Amino acid sequence: MPELKDLPTPDLREFHERCVNDFAAFRTRAMKIDMTRGKPSTAQLDLSNALLRLPENVDYHLADGSDARNYGGPVQGLPEARELFTGLLGAPAYQIIVANNSSLALMHDCIAYALLRGVPGGSAPWRDWEKTSFLCPVPGYDRHFAICEEYGIDMIPVEMTGSGPDMDEVERLVVSREVKGMWCVPKYSNPSGDIYDDETVRRLAAMKAGAADFRLFWDNAYALHNLSDARADILNILEVCEQAGAPDRAFVFGSTSKITFGGGGLGLFASSMANVAWLAGAMKKRSIGPDKLNQLRHVRYLKDAAGLDRLMESHRDIIAPKFRAVDGVFNTHLEGTGAATWTRPEGGYFISVNVMDGCARRVVELANQAGVALVPAGATFPYGKDPRDRNLRVAPTYPALADLAPASEGIALSILLAVTEKLLSERN
Numbered sequence: 001m002p003e004l005k006d007l008p009t010p011d012l013r014e015f016h017e018r019c020v021n022d023f024a025a026f027r028t029r030a031m032k033i034d035m036t037r038g039k040p041s042t043a044q045l046d047l048s049n050a051l052l053r054l055p056e057n058v059d060y061h062l063a064d065g066s067d068a069r070n071y072g073g074p075v076q077g078l079p080e081a082r083e084l085f086t087g088l089l090g091a092p093a094y095q096i097i098v099a100n101n102s103s104l105a106l107m108h109d110c111i112a113y114a115l116l117r118g119v120p121g122g123s124a125p126w127r128d129w130e131k132t133s134f135l136c137p138v139p140g141y142d143r144h145f146a147i148c149e150e151y152g153i154d155m156i157p158v159e160m161t162g163s164g165p166d167m168d169e170v171e172r173l174v175v176s177r178e179v180k181g182m183w184c185v186p187k188y189s190n191p192s193g194d195i196y197d198d199e200t201v202r203r204l205a206a207m208k209a210g211a212a213d214f215r216l217f218w219d220n221a222y223a224l225h226n227l228s229d230a231r232a233d234i235l236n237i238l239e240v241c242e243q244a245g246a247p248d249r250a251f252v253f254g255s256t257s258k259i260t261f262g263g264g265g266l267g268l269f270a271s272s273m274a275n276v277a278w279l280a281g282a283m284k285k286r287s288i289g290p291d292k293l294n295q296l297r298h299v300r301y302l303k304d305a306a307g308l309d310r311l312m313e314s315h316r317d318i319i320a321p322k323f324r325a326v327d328g329v330f331n332t333h334l335e336g337t338g339a340a341t342w343t344r345p346e347g348g349y350f351i352s353v354n355v356m357d358g359c360a361r362r363v364v365e366l367a368n369q370a371g372v373a374l375v376p377a378g379a380t381f382p383y384g385k386d387p388r389d390r391n392l393r394v395a396p397t398y399p400a401l402a403d404l405a406p407a408s409e410g411i412a413l414s415i416l417l418a419v420t421e422k423l424l425s426e427r428n
Contacts, residue, residue, distance in 0.1 A: 060293070098295055115127040164189075205249065334412050
């Protein structure tokens with residue numbers, strides 16, 4: 001069959017009628033499946049249930065002999081916990097902060113402190129500037145954008161290319177002194193699955209920023225979340241920034257929220273010594289210290305980098321078949337129609353779908369009617385506004401594997417119906 005846009009009008013009407021009937025039949029299944037967020041499934045959470053028994057009640061003591069149940073200890077987190085995450089963050093333990101759940105809280109606090117106090121290398125708090133802007137690769141992570149919107153930070157979208165953001169555009173925009181930061185999810189980007197190539201990382205580190213206190217908010221949320229035997233490697237942004245003469249440029253974030261428990265993980269931060277001292281100094285005023293018991297149980301459960309890798313292999317065994325299930329159904333229903341394209345990511349938590357321009361909101365509406373909840377169209381863009389109304393974020397991890405084929409069918413049928421509706425309306 002030729003692409004839908006190339007069908008003669010009578011054939012398109014006939015195809016649309018089939019779509020209406022197929023969609024109506026699907027609705028009779030009365031499904032209720034949530035694909036709005038990239039949450040770990042129950043089976044993934046069960047992998048770390050041993051955490052609930054740790055630390056054993058006979059030993060709450062840390063490596064230095066202190067009692068983890070009491071006050072005190074370094075605001076940067078337990079030394080043994082910081083050592084555990086050196087490989088994930090690409091920094092030595094003394095350049096790492098291990099905090100409470102979650103990395104999003106650390107990102108929020110970094111922006112709040114920057115607005116109130118400024119950051120190392122800056123001449124004033126960010127709030128003192130007439131305008132503060134962030135560069136926002138799109139499609140991107142809605143919770144990043146929500147922090148900016150909450151604090152009145154202007155967001156400037158930059159298109160993703162398949163190997164990271166459009167660097168020509170980034171370099172053009174970053175010369176403005178009002179651009180203080182940029183969101184980056186460098187490995188398995190949310191939701192596109194992009195992996196930043198070496199050139200992109202080097203250009204981000206070396207580009208001439210108009211603001212001396214410009215920061216890359218480098219969110220390593222999915223660095224360990226591979227979906228195949230392939231292991232995508234990206235350059236160490238802290239090392240590359242150091243080599244480029246901008247050692248303070250990157251704030252690196254991570255967490256165990258999709259490694260152990262989403263509701264009881266650890267938030268991670270790594271950066272230059274100046275940035276670590278800046279954040280730790282601000283944190284001392286906010287809290288007397290982190291949850292040492294949770295850090296201790298993570299150290300005893302994960303043990304080392306090899307323990308982290310073993311756990312992530314178990315995660316992959318659970319979620320990789322889910323991504324294959326979605327892709328298989330999309331192939332069956334959508335391949336060759338021209339109604340949509342979608343990613344086949346090497347890792348991460350999402351599949352990014354682009355439908356015909358002007359159809360994404362209608363697809364989400366129809367999918368909800370079919371019992372499949374998706375994140376609102378536009379959520380992957382600043383202010384919830386996708387200028388082309390085409391991007392959808394599909395999150396396969398949370399539903400049961402058995403539910404994913406019918407859920408994906410519901411999404412595919414919604415796409416076909418929305419697209420044929422639009423094509424017919426344009427011809428009338």
